[in-house]
Amino acid sequence: MNISTLQIDNFRNYQHAKLQFANGINFILGDNAQGKTSLLEAVYLCGVGKSARTSKDKEMIKIESKQSRVQVKLNSKRGKESVDIVLDRTANKRVSISGVPVVRLGELMGVCSVVLFSPDELRIVKEGPNERRRFMDIALCQLSKTYFYTLNNFNKVLSQRNKLLKNGRASDDELFIWDKQFVEIGAKIAKNRRGFVDRLASFAKVRHFALSDTREELTVKYHGVDSQDLDIVKQTLQSQLDADRVKDLKHGYTHSRPHKDDIQILLNGTDARCFGSQGQQRSAALSLKLAEIDILTDLNREPPILLLDDVLSELDNSRCKKLLQFCKFTQTLITATHIEQELLDSIEHFKKFVIKNGTVE
Ligand SMILES: Nc1ncnc2c1ncn2[C@@H]1O[C@H](COP(=O)(O)OP(=O)(O)OP(=O)(O)O)[C@@H](O)[C@H]1O
Numbered sequence: 218m219n220i221s222t223l224q225i226d227n228f229r230n231y232q233h234a235k236l237q238f239a240n241g242i243n244f245i246l247g248d249n250a251q252g253k254t255s256l257l258e259a260v261y262l263c264g265v266g267k268s269a270r271t272s273k274d275k276e277m278i279k280i281e282s283k284q285s286r287v288q289v290k291l292n293s294k295r296g297k298e299s300v301d302i303v304l305d306r307t308a309n310k311r312v313s314i315s316g317v318p319v320v321r322l323g324e325l326m327g328v329c330s331v332v333l334f335s336p337d338e339l340r341i342v343k344e345g346p347n348e349r350r351r352f353m354d355i356a357l358c359q360l361s362k363t364y365f366y367t368l369n370n371f372n373k374v375l376s377q378r379n380k381l382l383k384n385g386r387a388s389d390d391e392l393f394i395w396d397k398q399f400v401e402i403g404a405k406i407a408k409n410r411r412g413f414v415d416r417l418a419s420f421a422k423v424r425h426f427a428l429s430d431t432r433e434e435l436t437v438k439y440h441g442v443d444s445q446d447l448d449i450v451k452q453t454l455q456s457q458l459d460a461d462r463v464k465d466l467k468h469g470y471t472h473s474r475p476h477k478d479d480i481q482i483l484l485n486g487t488d489a490r491c492f493g494s495q496g497q498q499r500s501a502a503l504s505l506k507l508a509e510i511d512i513l514t515d516l517n518r519e520p521p522i523l524l525l526d527d528v529l530s531e532l533d534n535s536r537c538k539k540l541l542q543f544c545k546f547t548q549t550l551i552t553a554t555h556i557e558q559e560l561l562d563s564i565e566h567f568k569k570f571v572i573k574n575g576t577v578e
């Protein structure tokens with residue numbers, strides 16, 4: 218899959234910009250605060266339906282503008298398509314695919330498949346389980362609209378169940394209704410996540426082995442309900458709910474999985490989160506992202522679009538070169554303040570954009 222054109226109007230610090238990307242590597246260069254990340258954010262918005270930087274859509278609208286518009290034109294195995302997103306200060310965001318308005322955001326999933334790696338993505342390794350669930354869910358939503366809707370439903374059920382527990386007057390009958398849905402929907406989520414991590418594990422191991430010059434073995438394990446059999450997952454979730462009932466009522470929220478699922482990340486057998494160096498953690502996070510590309514490519518039969526924000530400055534030259542070699546096979550947008558000639562010399566084809574104060578030179 219690749220983007221031929223990105224067009225933005227009144228988006229972040231841009232009044233208007235139109236970029237025609239090449240199929241392989243595209244460098245987006247410029248000083249700090251000129252608008253490099255904003256371009257990746259616009260593409261990510263078309264892929265995932267929201268920003269990776271903010272949960273508030275309106276923050277992306279150019280200050281003092283009423284409306285912001287982003288459009289990507291895509292070539293994929295489905296043919297030519299476009300995604301249009303309009304952000305409005307006083308109305309909900311509007312999404313259309315090839316000119317047809319989208320009623321439910323799930324329809325957008327998979328149309329413009331993206332994988333983002335920015336310095337923030339270190340969170341996947343470094344921080345709590347929330348970050349790793351976000352990682353699994355964003356990948357799974359792009360792989361399947363059904364997963365997107367299932368996850369939305371699950372979050373609603375969880376929030377209703379918690380509301381009931383919080384007001385302290387939950388009757389057994391009322392809880393039973395939510396428990397039934399929690400188990401039904403939660404089991405599907407757990408099964409999908411488990412399947413995703415199993416696939417991720419083998420790809421990530423290979424990627425990390427290469428990235429670390431065979432020095433490190435990356436092991437990735439799913440930490441949640443330990444079965445792929447939907448009935449067994451349901452039974453496990455039900456017994457967890459039953460066992461946690463008193464605790465749930467006492468504290469006013471749901472303790473059970475799968476909203477607590479996690480991924481264990483080990484480097485040469487020890488927990489990367491606690492014992493990994495900064496560079497090791499960064500490389501492990503990158504290997505997970507590259508493995509995510511492998512999964513998307515494998516299942517969609519075409520690579521997604523890779524967005525690399527400020528990543529090269531954080532890796533040593535040998536890792537940068539390996540990464541760039543990999544990027545040749547997937548359309549990649551790379552932002553950087555500058556790029557060393559040695560790195561440019563290591564690749565044959567690339568396109569370069571220079572960004573200055575919200576304009577493309
Ligand atoms: N809604 C907005 N309206 C106008 N300008 C904005 C808006 N949001 C952010 N900006 C400004 O846009 C500029 C570009 O931000 P961006 O994060 O894209 O820069 P960058 O080139 O990636 O910089 P860096 O190299 O520091 O990462 C910043 O000066 C920022 O303050």
Ligand SMILES: [Mg+2]
Pocket residue numbers: 253254255526527552
């Ligand atoms: Mg930036």
